Amino acid sequence: MASKNQHVVPLGNGWAVKAEGAGRVTVITTKQSDAINFARGVAKNNSSELIVHGKDGNIRERNSYGNDQHPFKG
Numbered sequence: 133m134a135s136k137n138q139h140v141v142p143l144g145n146g147w148a149v150k151a152e153g154a155g156r157v158t159v160i161t162t163k164q165s166d167a168i169n170f171a172r173g174v175a176k177n178n179s180s181e182l183i184v185h186g187k188d189g190n191i192r193e194r195n196s197y198g199n200d201q202h203p204f205k206g
Contacts, residue, residue, distance in 0.1 A: 137181040138171040140164065142189065149174070152183075172197075 136151040138158075147167035148157040151174075158174070161167045168184055172195070175182040179198030186192040 136178065137183055138175045138178075140167045140171050140182070140184045142185065142187050 136153060139150050139152060141148050141150055143157065143160060146160050146162045147164045148161075149159045149167050149171040150157045159167070159170055161170070164184075168182070171182050174180075175195070176197045182195045182197065183191055184193040
């Protein structure tokens, strides 16, 4: 079974960590940095990807902590 990617998304005045495809959020924080740190730990433990969204909801950053399907070859 594939591990679920972790998304950091805006939620009201705070930030939420949500597993991809999940109906509920994992954790809610007041600071984006706290949500990113939490989600990074989960992504590392699950060998999945961390996807950070900005206040506008658009993806602003991606980090892979698993088997990257498109590794850097430079």
